[in-house]
Amino acid sequence: xxxxxxxxxxxxxxxxxxxxxxxxxxxxxxxxxxxxxxxxxxxxxxxxxxxxxxxxxxxxxxxxxxxxxxxxxxxxxxxxxxxxxxxxxxxxxxxxxxxxxxxxxxxxxxxxxxxxxxxxxxxxxxxxxxxxxxxxxxxxxxxxxxxxxxxxxxxxxxxxxxxxxxxxxxxxxxxxxxxxxxxxxxxxxxxxxxxxxxxxxxxxxxxxxxxxxxxxxxxxxxxxxxxxxxxxxxxxxxxxxxxxxxxxxxxxxxxxxxxxxxxxxxxxxxxxxxxxxxxxxxxxxxxxxxxxxxxxxxxxxxxxxxxxxxxxxxxxxxxxxxxxx
Amino acid sequence: xxxxxxxxxxxxxxxxxxxxxxxxxxxxxxxxxxxxxxxxxxxxxxxxxxxxxxxxxxxxxxxxxxxxxxxxxxxxxxxxxxxxxxxxxxxxxxxxxxxxxxxxxxxxxxxxxxxxxxxxxxxxxxxxxxxxxxxxxxxxxxxxxxxxxxxxxxxxxxxxxxxxxxxxxxxxxxxxxxxxxxxxxxxxxxxxxxxxxxxxxxxxxxxxxxxxxxxxxxxxxxxxxxxxxxxxxxxxxxxxxxxxxxxxxxxxxxxxxxxxxxxxxxxxxxxxxxxxxxxxx
Numbered sequence: 001x002x003x004x005x006x007x008x009x010x011x012x013x014x015x016x017x018x019x020x021x022x023x024x025x026x027x028x029x030x031x032x033x034x035x036x037x038x039x040x041x042x043x044x045x046x047x048x049x050x051x052x053x054x055x056x057x058x059x060x061x062x063x064x065x066x067x068x069x070x071x072x073x074x075x076x077x078x079x080x081x082x083x084x085x086x087x088x089x090x091x092x093x094x095x096x097x098x099x100x101x102x103x104x105x106x107x108x109x110x111x112x113x114x115x116x117x118x119x120x121x122x123x124x125x126x127x128x129x130x131x132x133x134x135x136x137x138x139x140x141x142x143x144x145x146x147x148x149x150x151x152x153x154x155x156x157x158x159x160x161x162x163x164x165x166x167x168x169x170x171x172x173x174x175x176x177x178x179x180x181x182x183x184x185x186x187x188x189x190x191x192x193x194x195x196x197x198x199x200x201x202x203x204x205x206x207x208x209x210x211x212x213x214x215x216x217x218x219x220x221x222x223x224x225x226x227x228x229x230x231x232x233x234x235x236x237x238x239x240x241x242x243x244x245x246x247x248x249x250x251x252x253x254x255x256x257x258x259x260x261x262x263x264x265x266x267x268x269x270x271x272x273x274x275x276x277x278x279x280x281x282x283x284x285x286x287x288x289x290x291x292x293x294x295x296x297x298x299x300x301x302x303x304x305x306x307x308x309x310x311x312x313x314x315x316x317x318x319x320x321x322x323x324x325x
Numbered sequence: 326x327x328x329x330x331x332x333x334x335x336x337x338x339x340x341x342x343x344x345x346x347x348x349x350x351x352x353x354x355x356x357x358x359x360x361x362x363x364x365x366x367x368x369x370x371x372x373x374x375x376x377x378x379x380x381x382x383x384x385x386x387x388x389x390x391x392x393x394x395x396x397x398x399x400x401x402x403x404x405x406x407x408x409x410x411x412x413x414x415x416x417x418x419x420x421x422x423x424x425x426x427x428x429x430x431x432x433x434x435x436x437x438x439x440x441x442x443x444x445x446x447x448x449x450x451x452x453x454x455x456x457x458x459x460x461x462x463x464x465x466x467x468x469x470x471x472x473x474x475x476x477x478x479x480x481x482x483x484x485x486x487x488x489x490x491x492x493x494x495x496x497x498x499x500x501x502x503x504x505x506x507x508x509x510x511x512x513x514x515x516x517x518x519x520x521x522x523x524x525x526x527x528x529x530x531x532x533x534x535x536x537x538x539x540x541x542x543x544x545x546x547x548x549x550x551x552x553x554x555x556x557x558x559x560x561x562x563x564x565x566x567x568x569x570x571x572x573x574x575x576x577x578x579x580x581x582x583x584x585x586x587x588x589x590x591x592x593x594x595x596x597x598x599x600x601x602x603x604x605x606x
Contacts, residue, residue: 060384060392067380071597071606072424073373073410076380077403083383084396091389104389129597129606179606187604295385303387305512306448309505316504 013038025226030156033099041225045155046100047116048227053093054111054118056086058292062126063135071129078175079132085168092164096157112297120278123286124204130183130190134197136176138205138243144169145239146209149229177246184250191251198247199255203273209236211275240268352417355532357540361474362417363436363533364543366426367579368469369409370437372484373427374587375458376402377594378445387448394494398455401487408480428598432587439578440523442587446516449502449509453516456495456560461527463492464552465544473541496560503564510565517566525574527553 018038024031031037060083067083070076094104110116121139126132144166151162183194210232213219222228240259247254258271281289352359380399386392410423421429440458445451466488469481503513528550530538537543561568577583597606 057384057389064383064385067383068377068593069596071428071604073403073407073427074424075606077400077407080380080383080396080400080403084393084400087384087389087392087396091393094389182606186606187601189601190604299385299387302385303391303448305506305508306387306391306502309502309509312509313501313505 013040022224025154025224028152028226029154030159031154032156040221041227042100044222044225044227045158046097046102049093049097049100049158050102050107050110050116051118053090053097053107054116055122056090056093057111058118058122058296059086061292061295062122062124062288063132065126066129066132069129070132075179082136082172082175085172089161089165089168092161096155096161099157108300112293112300114284114293117282118292119208120281120286121204121208122292123281123289124200125288127200128193128197130180130193130197131201133176133179133183133194134201136172136174137180137246138176138198138201139208140169140172140176141243142205142208142239144173145235145242149235152226152229154226180250180252184252194250195252198252202255203277206236206239206270206273207275207278207281209233209239211278212272237267240270244268355536357536358416358418360533360536360540361542362413364537365409365413365416365477367436367438369406369413369423369426370435371441371458371462372402372409373406374435374437374590375441375455376400376406377590378441378443379451379455381445382448382451391448395451398491398494401484401491405480405484405487408483412476412480424598428595432583432591433581435578435583435587435591436581437578437583437587438523438526439575439584440520440526442578442584442590443520443523444586446519447512449512450516450519452495452498452502453513454520455491456499457520457524457557459488459492459495460553460556460560461524461549462488464549468544468549471541472543477542492556496556499560499566500564503561503566513564514566517561518569521569521571522573522575525572526576526578529574529576529579531579 017036021031021036021038021041031041063079063083063086067076067079070079094107097107098104107116111118121142126135147162147166147169151159151166153159153162180194180197183190185191213231213233219228219231223231244254244259256271258269260269261267262269280286284290352362376399379395379402382392382395383399384392386395406427407423410426414421414423414426438458440454443454463485466481466485470478470485472478472481499513502509504510528546530546534543534546538545558568597604
């Protein structure tokens with residue numbers, strides 16, 4: 001999963017240092033944690049990487065929703081492995097963000113209090129088993145589209161985390177598509193579930209790339225710093241062009257009557273998602289916003305005694321060690 | 326006693342026939358194949374049900390590292406289930422796959438220990454259940470490595486490597502939480518007392534166990550007890566928890582008489598297979 005709509009932060013640094021920094025970024029040098037960086041670059045990255053990490057964590061919930069109902073032992077094992085990977089991605093990303101001077105606990109606190117966001121795609125529910133296919137195929141597909149270029153991002157730890165994450169995400173997307181194939185070639189009910197999942201996840205997936213570039217005022221600075229590599233519209237177009245033939249292969253219909261191949265531009269023309277829905281979800285009015293954050297709050301609060309006990313036990317051990325030395 | 330009113334069903338015979346349709350021929354009880362099938366489903370149902378319970382945690386653990394570790398343990402147990410139930414289906418010889426056994430049997434055909442179907446409650450309870458099970462599972466698998474049936478030995482060897490890690494982890498957490506804060510100690514004490522009456526079933530042999538042990542296929546459950554006692558004594562002491570006095574043991578899971586919890590677990594686990602019979606996924 002990935003971060004959306006991260007505003008780049010203003011920066012008030014020494015112009016000479018800024019210029020030298022920009023020259024390094026332009027020369028495709030990786031910026032490492034202990035090196036000088038503009039404050040705005042640091043803050044933007046913390047928000048972007050943090051949001052990305054939170055998306056991995058909250059993203060466990062809609063898929064975890066089906067682990068106990070997975071239809072075969074193999075599907076259950078694959079889904080468990082996938083959700084475990086997502087938690088692992090969250091871990092690498094929190095570590096990458098920590099190199100910028102923020103702790104995981106601080107970021108968690110910000111997620112739980114609503115001061116940091118996660119990708120709004122996870123505010124949609126997974127209603128049938130086909131949704132698990134659609135999440136892998138479309139949501140992970142859109143995430144990969146965003147993340148592959150980020151392997152070349154200027155911040156070293158983020159770029160290295162992305163390289164690992166992308167390898168696993170492509171396995172996730174394949175497992176999603178594999179579920180869709182089984183469903184689309186299955187019984188009439190299975191096919192109906194598959195089409196319904198595509199109908200519900202198509203536009204939210206397109207929203208994952210963020211609003212159109214013409215409405216996205218913060219892209220330019222992030223692109224100059226190579227925190228962002230492609231524009232939202234470029235990635236969305238690429239995603240549609242890649243996904244349409246996959247839907248055709250499945251015998252499913254993309255829920256867009258305006259969708260057609262445009263020979264001249266060498267890509268599909270397609271309808272924009274309903275951006276008012278996007279902003280509604282972003283403001284907390286998606287179908288699952290409240291449930292998702294409450295589930296995370298509950299996990300955190302219910303787990304407090306466990307975390308406290310681990311710390312207390314570690315202190316006891318340390319005290320014993322000192323006493324015996 | 327007054328006779329119950331006869332409910333008139335004009336086509337009772339046809340209905341009875343239809344109900345019987347698809348019912349499989351069962352192996353004769355007491356036959357060597359039936360014993361082995363039972364022994365294998367006991368192993369596979371334990372890992373299936375406990376794996377399922379652990380997987381319920383996904384996304385809700387106290388810290389991210391524990392989410393990852395719980396998923397890992399669940400994943401291992403689902404993998405082991407595929408092997409045990411796969412072999413059970415082969416031994417039965419009626420063409421039932423591991424999935425058929427997992428998703429199409431009803432509660433009274435499950436042979437898992439009652440311990441593993443007990444609900445998760447809190448993290449401490451989940452880990453205590455895991456520890457009591459792992460402390461049995463590891464020596465059990467060690468003994469199964471020497472089974473007179475090589476297929477069993479191979480599965481036990483593979484599973485044993487995974488379970489050694491499960492035990493290391495669950496024992497470590499029982500120690501940390503037992504000897505952590507006052508609150509964590511109280512929770513672990515409560516978990517131990519609640520789960521203790523479900524531990525004894527692991528060591529009780531029935532006639533199937535006796536025959537399997539006699540054939541060298543599976544060990545006598547009582548023989549696993551000393552290793553379990555030793556591990557449990559060592560870890561509980563380090564965790565500052567007292568071993569409960571009572572040796573009372575709830576039993577019946579291995580014979581298919583379960584707690585009310587199993588039916589609910591199966592209701593969600595088997596939902597898709599039951600709702601869309603014959604579909605492939």
